[in-house]
Amino acid sequence: MGAGRRRVASPDQRIIGLLDTSPFRIAIVYSLVFACGAAALLGVIDFAVSRVVDRSTDNLIEAEVQGLREEVLVLSRSEFIELIEQRSQDQDVRGAVYLMVDPQLRPVAGNVPAWPSIDRDEGKWIQFKVSVPFGDETRVHEMRARRFPLPDGYRMLVGHDIQERQDVKHLMMRVLIAAVVSTLLLGLGGGIWMGRRILAQAGAISAVATQIMRGDLSQRLPVRNADDEINTLAREINGMLDKIEQLTLGMRTVLDSAAHDLRTPLNRLQSAAEGAMSQLAPASAERRVLERVSTEVDHMRGTLDALLRIALAETGTVARESVDLSELVASMVELYAPVSEERGIKLESTVAPGAQVQGSRQLLAQALANLLDNAIKFTPDGGHIRVQLKAGGGGPEVVVEDDGPGIPADKREIVLGRRVRLDEARKFPGSGLGLSLVAAVTKLHGARLVLDDAGPGLRVSLRF
């Protein structure tokens, strides 16, 4: 648990984390929709505008062709040529182009230098490019025109400069693309910004949650001065934490008062018994009674200590530190080795180095001591006890196995509850709280306690 399990985000993971945030996804979807919308809108405008403009240009040319067709019937050739020349130079009809050619396609009149090579031939309509003077330089302009035959093999071309229209179209196309691209970029940027905000908020929340899980109930989620969903949620969670802290502190106060109200009279009793004992002859009957009293006080203290520690562990408010589990297990084994040797019990241990957990060293030591006490108590003389600390990938695991009578499968759940002593165990000393305390300490450390059959004997596993 603790530091070991916390994911440390590499840059890659951070980006993937960002892509996973809902604001980023929403932003991407929105910007795609907006981009499509913008594209469609501009497409429609472009289509509509070009239709109107094309139509009006075409109508203009159409009308001019119609007019000239009528003129050619009534005018002589020279008059017609003059008319063409006149129209070609007419400044009022900007962009209009005329060309009259003889049967050999040589220009006769008009403002187009030569019969053009045709880019696009739509049958009736043709499009071609012509260099036109533009101030000091010349530019190539696109023209749209119609051709029609004149008498005697002469041919006529009437058209209009559509370069400006094409320019507008190209500009619109560029604006369209720019709009789509910038919508996408803005959406992406906004998504990243929002995603980072959410990630930062979520990160702050999860950091606080980790501290709270470690027992620091005074921590609160960061709240910004805004009424968005996350802040509202954070405020509500903080309210809940206030309540939990209040309850836990209340529980601790109750525990402390209970401890005080029980320990004080016990202390008087102990002091009174010991004080009286010192006045009595060593083997007197009265002294023996007082010794009994003193021993009972010791038992009561033992039970009280265990109950208080269980309750304390269950409130989850025990201060935590980084505990070197390897050192702890090794030193507990070392502490219990001589006493088991006295009983002819072989206490073997394999301890993986470097296992760390976040928690209470004293409570962990107490839990291990209870397990070893139990193991030694129930293992017959000459038996075996095996203690292992495995440093697996998921977290360290402590296993204590003995070859004592074990605990029947149907009773393994029950013994972890408070004050359960199996009938078979009554002949052994103890408060019956040993395994309950182990269970409470295990839970406090977010570990899993499993009782199993060691075949024969009991196998207790604490997986952190």
Add this chain to the structure above:
Amino acid sequence: MHILIVEDDEVGRDYLANALREVGHTVDVAGDGLAGLHMASSIAVDLAIVDRMLPKLDGLALVQSLRATGRKFPVLILSALGDVDDRITGLRAGGDDYLTKPYHMSELLARVDALARRGESGNAETTTKLKLADLELDRMTRRVTRNGKKIELTAREFQLLEFMMRHSGQVVTRTMLLEGVWDYHFDPQTNVIDVHISRLRQAIDKDFDKPLLHTVRGAGYSLREDE
């Protein structure tokens, strides 16, 4: 030695005062935190025993004020609270030792004794060579000899002996050993400490006429030269 007891439980306080007087200490008592602070500032106190929960001024606040005003005499904190974290808070507030009720008088006397001697020989922690009769321990070379003869000890036995030698002549209880040598604060159900001591005894006393490591009935152990 002049001992100040600040404790609001009268019955417990009287027993404690009597027990301390019986072993030859001068005892003053105060029933609340403010009276305790007042007395600690006005009379020459060698050691104070302070209950953690006191009326008027909390025990921890009392110790903190004493430390803040430069009073350096050792303080033993008595507590009737839960435990685990309370001990650390008590020591952090400026207490030198911490004992949870109910306690055995022998345990309390042993701790008072240890605190008092610690005050006397303040530099005992830094001495590299410890010596008792013909038993010598060198903390630098980690060598133990008795009557010039080298004694082989495990690392833990060495620590245990070092602790006993630093408290030579005093009674050292099992809990003091578990705290001082192993840094554990609980009562094991089995007699783990006794077996460690008997191994140490095997090592240092077995081949010699005069035993140095003695069992003090009902209290603990003592490393001393018997008269």
